[in-house]
Amino acid sequence: MTxxxxxxxxxxxxxxxxxxxxxxxxxxxxxxxxxxxxxxxxDRFAPAGALRWDNIARAWTSVGMSRYFLNxxxxxxxxxxxxxxxxSMAGFALGRLRFRGSSAVFLGILxxxxxxxxxxxxxxxxxxxxxxxxxxxxxxxxxxxxxxxxFTVFLMTSFYAAVPPEIVDAARIDGSTVYGVYWRIMxxxxxxxxxxxxxxxxxxxxNDVLISLLLMxxxxxxxxxxxVTALRGQYSADIPTFAAGVLIxxxxxxxxYLFLQRQIADGVTAGSTKG
Amino acid sequence: xxxxxxxxxxxxxxxxxxxxxxxxxxxxxTRLERWAPLVLVAPAVLIxxxxxxxxxxxxxxxxxxxDGDRNGTAVGFDNYVALFGDPLFRTALxxxxxxxxxxxxxxxxxxxxxxFIHLKVPGHRVYRGVYFFPAVLSPVIVxxxxxxxxxxxxxxxxxxxxxxxxxxxxxxxxxxxxxxxxGVHVWATFGMALVVFLAGFxxxxxxxxxxxxxxxxxxxxxxxxxxxxxxxxxIQFVFVTTMIGMLTSxxxxxxxxxxxxxxxxxxxxxxxxxxxQGQLNQPALxxxxxxxxxxxxxxxxxxxIAVLRRTGKED
Numbered sequence: 291m292t293x294x295x296x297x298x299x300x301x302x303x304x305x306x307x308x309x310x311x312x313x314x315x316x317x318x319x320x321x322x323x324x325x326x327x328x329x330x331x332x333d334r335f336a337p338a339g340a341l342r343w344d345n346i347a348r349a350w351t352s353v354g355m356s357r358y359f360l361n362x363x364x365x366x367x368x369x370x371x372x373x374x375x376x377x378s379m380a381g382f383a384l385g386r387l388r389f390r391g392s393s394a395v396f397l398g399i400l401x402x403x404x405x406x407x408x409x410x411x412x413x414x415x416x417x418x419x420x421x422x423x424x425x426x427x428x429x430x431x432x433x434x435x436x437x438x439x440x441f442t443v444f445l446m447t448s449f450y451a452a453v454p455p456e457i458v459d460a461a462r463i464d465g466s467t468v469y470g471v472y473w474r475i476m477x478x479x480x481x482x483x484x485x486x487x488x489x490x491x492x493x494x495x496x497n498d499v500l501i502s503l504l505l506m507x508x509x510x511x512x513x514x515x516x517x518v519t520a521l522r523g524q525y526s527a528d529i530p531t532f533a534a535g536v537l538i539x540x541x542x543x544x545x546x547y548l549f550l551q552r553q554i555a556d557g558v559t560a561g562s563t564k565g
Numbered sequence: 566x567x568x569x570x571x572x573x574x575x576x577x578x579x580x581x582x583x584x585x586x587x588x589x590x591x592x593x594x595t596r597l598e599r600w601a602p603l604v605l606v607a608p609a610v611l612i613x614x615x616x617x618x619x620x621x622x623x624x625x626x627x628x629x630x631x632d633g634d635r636n637g638t639a640v641g642f643d644n645y646v647a648l649f650g651d652p653l654f655r656t657a658l659x660x661x662x663x664x665x666x667x668x669x670x671x672x673x674x675x676x677x678x679x680x681f682i683h684l685k686v687p688g689h690r691v692y693r694g695v696y697f698f699p700a701v702l703s704p705v706i707v708x709x710x711x712x713x714x715x716x717x718x719x720x721x722x723x724x725x726x727x728x729x730x731x732x733x734x735x736x737x738x739x740x741x742x743x744x745x746x747x748g749v750h751v752w753a754t755f756g757m758a759l760v761v762f763l764a765g766f767x768x769x770x771x772x773x774x775x776x777x778x779x780x781x782x783x784x785x786x787x788x789x790x791x792x793x794x795x796x797x798x799x800i801q802f803v804f805v806t807t808m809i810g811m812l813t814s815x816x817x818x819x820x821x822x823x824x825x826x827x828x829x830x831x832x833x834x835x836x837x838x839x840x841x842q843g844q845l846n847q848p849a850l851x852x853x854x855x856x857x858x859x860x861x862x863x864x865x866x867x868x869x870i871a872v873l874r875r876t877g878k879e880d
Contacts, residue, residue, distance in 0.1 A: 298681070411839075468598060498703075539706055543706075
């Protein structure tokens, strides 16, 4: 490529600008969360005069953010645990043990992957209501598991299909049951894939607003993201406290991203290049 | 792959003489053991059947029944007639058309950025991580932050004011709001597509790129003759996932940023379903809208398969 060095430097300018545009909104929010109301009204862009945590403390205690936060942690932890258990069981069976009807089962689960939540939400809400699961933690966990299980099974199946069959055979010869092979060999062996798919599922569940809005109507059961949508009504005149509430909801995700960036990207790209 | 069938499993080769049998020899061929594969998939299959596929059928069936007074009675296509007579739903469909038109832009931006990162522009190591980061944030958080930034008396308009450009009513002008929301969605998700493109680049034969360089091909020529054909699978994948993302994951943004307004200008089918079900208590009409949304998704999916088949033949 002739003149490629020049082209590259020319490209670097808009790319750096875009990188700034990607980061700035969050920096802005964090900065606003540190300001008092007078500072914010005077100049929105200027750096906060001091690191003030009182907005964050106020958002945490006075609008139930702590309660919503806890609700989210409980629901996400349970959902991810169930997803990983059921997903790895099914993935092991579909990827490593061939049985009659296994490809039909796999295709069925793959088909479910393409059914978006919006398409099934009306009947699902009715099923949940008629079985007494609406507005309960198990109901929301079950809905999240149903929503993200096809993706989890799909990823774990392709992971286990790549495991050399000799490993299973050797364990079988040593007298292990299929369940033993799953529990003592496949589960530990799948740790990297489980970490990847677990982090992604945790993000999906943590970030969801539609499913929890639909299935958790009462205020005490609200998850954090629904809580954030309710913030504005209460703090429309106090933007710094409002921004602090948003920051509380964003920080766990940012931490996960900082430490597990690679695993997240691996999960997102799985299956994208092989067609 | 040898695999294990439900038939009695007893294929262990004879152990060499003199070696003791393993201490924990499992009961071979017990019923529980034979059914192991089915036992392992059963929970997942049950959940997917009961809570994904069965509701899909229920919903389609439900869309042919009535709301309110006519609750539960069969009404034929009445809901669909009502749906297409509703200006809000027609706006939602028109906005889907707009998304389809904007789709090439939403694919080209991450594609180009990935190309430059792959060609190692200065700072390329940083960009991937930075660009991807908004993709992990909840649409609710993204929408709330942009509500602050795009308020009529907000920072973005203050910046425009410095450049002597009039304030824009980003979220209050019916002609502008849908572009604002789609723009924010693209801002939040282009990193996702970028990462997929970079994974595609890592499978691209680098000797082709080197050959193009030696032959003195310009960047445009390299893009057209090497990168686009080499990444056709990845490009199709990004097209479909971006389209599906636009049709199904903008709820949080719409809910927080515009609530469908101003004047219903930012409705999408998914938001319409929510309003009819959650706010207006018209579940049967909502089911009809869901069914239409599902048909749109099906068309997108089938178009993808058709394109894949055709390129498969060309290979």
